[in-house]
Amino acid sequence: MRRLMSWFSLHPVFTLIVIGLISAVATIPASRVRIEASIDSLMMENDPDKAYYLETRELFGSEATALVYSEDPDLFAPAKLEALQNLVYELENIEGVISAESLFSVTEITNTDGLLDIHPLISWIPETETESSNLRKSAGRHPVIKGLLLSPTSDATIIQLRYETDKQQKDALRTLSEAIEQTIAPYTPLFQRLEQMGRPYIVERQTAYILRDQRVVLPLAVCVLVIMLVLILNSFKGAVLPLLTSGVSILWTLAFMGILDLPITALSFMVPSLIIVIGSTEDIHLLAEYRSGRMEGLRRNEAVKRMVSRLAIAVVFTAATTFSGFATIIATPIPVLREFGLVASFGLLVNPIVTISLIPACLALLPDRSAHLRPLRFFAVLEARTLNLLSATRRHPGITLTTFFIVCLSAGIYGIIHVEADNNLISFFRPESPVVERVDRLQKAFSGSENFCIRLDAQVQGAFKDPEVLQYAIQLQSHLQQQYWLGRSISVTDYLSYIHQAFIDDGSVLPDSRQAIAEYLLLLHHTEIEPYVTPDFQSLNIMVRHNVRSSKELMPLIEQLREYIRSTRPDNVEIGITGETLLVNKAVSAIVRGQLRGVLVIALIAAISMSLLFRSFRIGFIGLIPNLLPIGIQFGIMALVGIPLNTATSMAAAISIGLAVDDTIHLLMRFYGQSSELPPAEAVDRSLNHLLRPVVATTISLILGFYIMRFSHFTPISDFAFLAAVVLTSALLADLIITPTLLSLPIMHPGKRTAIKPHKGIAEL
Amino acid sequence: MRILPALLITLLPIIGTADRTAREVIETQTSLHTLSNETVVMNISLLDRKGHQEERVLRRLDKEDPNQLTSSLTIFEAPKDIKGTALLTRENEKKPNDQWLYFPSQRRLQRIAQSRRNAYFMGTDFTYEDMDPEKIDDFLYTHLEPMNVNEVDCYVIEAVPANKAAQKSSGYAKRKLWIRKDILFTIKIEFFDRKGKLLKTQTNHELEQLNSNTWRANRSFMDNAAKRHQTEITVISRDTRTILSDEIFTDRHIRTGRYMK
Secondary structure: HHHHHHHHHHOOHHHHHHHHHHHHHHHHHHHHHOOOOOHHHHHOOOHHHHHHHHHHHHOOOOOEEEEEEEEEEOOOOHHHOOOOOOOOHHHOOOOEEEEEOHHHEEEEEEOOEEEEEEEEEEOOOOOHHHHHHHHHHHHHHHOOOOOOOOOOOEEEEEEEEEEEEOOOOHHHHHHHHHHHHHHHHHHHHHHOEEEEEEEHHHHHHHHHHHHHHHHHHHHHHHHHHHHHHHHOOOOOOHHHHHHHHHHHHHHHHHHHHHHHOOEEEEOHHHHHHHHHHHHHHHHHHHHHHHHHHHHHHOOHHHHHHHHHHHHHHHHHHHHHHHHHHHHHHHOOOOHHHHHHHHHHHHHHHHHHHHHHHHHHHHHHOOOOOOHHHHHHHHHHHHHHHHHHHHHHHHHHHHHHHHHHHHEEEHHHHHHHOOOOOOOOHHHEEEEOHHHHHHHHHHHHHOOOOOEEEEEEEEOOOOHHHHHHHHHHHHHHHHHHHHHOOOOEEOOOHHHHHHHHHHOOOOOOOOOOOOOHHHHOOOOOOOHHHHHOOOOOOOOOEEEEEEEOOHHHHHHHHHHHHHHHHHHHHHOEEEEEEEEEHHHHHHHHHHHHHHHHHHHHHHHHHHHHHHHHHHHOOHHHHOOOOHHHHHHHHHHHHHHHHHHOOOOOOOOHHHHHHHHHHHHHHHHHHHHHHOOOOHHHHOOOOOOOHHHHHHHHHHHHHHHHHHHHHHHOHHHHHHHHHHHHHHHHHHHHHHHHHHHHHHHOOOOHHHOHOOOOOOOHHHHHH | OOOOHHHHHOOOOOOOOOHHHHHHHHHHHHHHOOOOOEEEEEEEEEEOOOOOEEEEEEEEEEEEOOOOOOEEEEEEEEEEHEEEEEEEEEOOOOOOOOOEEEEOOOOEEEEEEEHHHOEHHHHEEOOOHHHHOOOOOHHHEEEEEEEEEEEEEEEEEEEOOOOHHHHHHHOOOEEEEEEOOOOOOEEEEEOOOOOOOOOEEEEEEEEEOOOOOOOEEEEEEEOOOOOEEEEEEEEEEEEEEOOOOHHHHOOEEEOOOOHHH
């Protein structure tokens, strides 16, 4: 490795040309990378629940629909209805839309004075106010659409679009949402409110916000990072080089994604941050070492040589540790997480390669005034005072360690008790975002915006024409109706009951003979009841609308419902509850568990890595302790502030440990490199003195960079940025206080008989 | 009312086909293919977009009275759970047809409103309007460019509702009919909604000549593009010789269950 880095420093022009050429070529596949906010990729592969859901979707169609919400006090006025009808017509013609359920697709059945009348609810647009008023009344009375397509107050309606998207077309939902938006735009001024909702809209917004964050928030964060590094390090090169290596690594990673057709997802979106945070620490350490050599009077090539000989091993070990940690995620059964693992580990693999080639080459080539650089007086004073303060903390290692352990442990325990995994796709958006406002409006007018399905499977065909079996579905729907969290349920029983009451208004809900049910069904076109019963009447679907968005709240309620079903279901009917949201919730819990397990794997790899590097398990595992402490702080803060564990926030811990391990390895290497010549206390002081500036500069700059990311349109990204700042701060404190304090303990520097024989690269430090 | 078609039939060989107005073609066609008594047993096959198929068998009895007004009785023979369900229709000259639905489970005839002409007939892709005889006065007919379909010359006639009332009662803003010039039999109909979008296409196949002028299709196929659903009607048997008594088309005949014998 040292030879390789030296070679790069000796052939800087060639190195830069090769990197430049690779980067230029990389822009081609990198430009092909698309953004995907797919729901399917969040579901676990080979999950029996997913198979059940897909089977249900095949039988009845998806419960996830696109919605157009229209609200107006004069909704039934002729002009409004005509506009609505034209809108429905245009929406039906959008590519991918297979049907539109609206006031115009509803059948009305009346029986007046012995004359049965079955006709479309709106056969013709009313022409007078009286006709409008009558239509409004009859629509308001319609039991099938009330609360489902028409609000109880009859001033809001939903056009529900069922769609089938081309699985090959990755942006299908986004394209569909854009087409819906374009279609409704000319009609918007005609209604008090006309807006799109539903899965395609949410996916489209998610993608748009990712793009906006990428174009605005991320570059702004990087700018702040550069400015801060320039200010603190008093060196433009020192600030720009880490970002140059990160930038090149990100470009290569994007090219890798483009070649493998891996999209930018809600998870892989964070890989650039990961590369900048973890990657730039290595660069800063290399640059600090180089600068130190130059300030000691070494010539440029000598300073590069010393930098290479001292840090090559550390770079390899730290890179191998973080790479291995993220590579373990690849084995997950969740596509979105697996892709993240692949992209993150690739990024963390190429970053050190770029670092060891680009940094020596640039240092050998670029103008250099490091030898004359002196820190700004303010920072020099601050640095000296900080070192004194840190030194003071080591005077009473027992107190320092105990205090720190108690704080971290208490925070960790408090966090573990109070922090819960919670997935809420809507809460990903800021409360003031149009998405949340629209969902709130929909929820208010229609007592729910979320759906799931209850599927009933009988053992024989035609079972759901049997009144006894149907009676159970009615009992179940009646139970659902009594639950506070459920808005409205609908199944074929609602249609049958509606027809029955038109024929025989004796208070009974259904006829008592199978023959009568079959006869009623003749009055319906199968496409009307297609979402609720299979053509062979062996499976029935109850579509349930509810108002619980949080997975933390929803899952126990679903479990209660399952319990009710288990205790009441007929022997010959199998019943399952399924839905996209339920599967995503399950997958997100698995993602969070996977991320946290990943942290433990990274920790274990870090401990083994340090053990190998220092040829001592004791150092490996004791050295790990300061790296685990920030995680405790993170969980404590999450509990205090009320941040849930989700796909984004659970990643902060992984970054924390990746970052902390880097600094710990550098500190330990420097300490053990000097411990043979100096007393432990002095070796610690020297090591800290050397590392303080680069570590503090990086951390403060990154914290400010992440502060900018707080302005992301996504709550999880914003929360992640906040937590990353928390983690960076606590990792810094752990590295500056705990690691040096541990190093000052006799256990970490045994006598001659048990002297640690670190890897030969360390001896040169 | 029926004099003009009769006259046209007589003059058919004399009048050049090109000179006939679209309305005349329709009027002539209506006269040519009407039978006094007809009993057809047919299989109805419903096919949804996922390929699920459902079969029904029904018997239809039609009788034309001396005033050339038709009464018809449609009876479901299979499947078992809808066997005996019947629909009785009586054509009226000056007012909408009368229609009654009989569900065996309820043992009573339920009178049904005619406003449902654009509702689907018993779960098929044919509406009541599609099944009823053509109401010529309710439509305006125009010749479109004639076409040759499978080496047979056809008139292509566009039918649009003639007035607001007809517009309201019809489920279609326009129909395009392909009528064979040689036998004046419709082999294809396209149905359009008020925005000009194609809703359904009906094609008639396996034509059979019943007498010198009268033809029937033994297979009809309705492709409902709007609902992505299809209906195929296949004639199992046809009887045009048996004279149907008027009593068959009475509620008493149905209520007493004799219609099933």
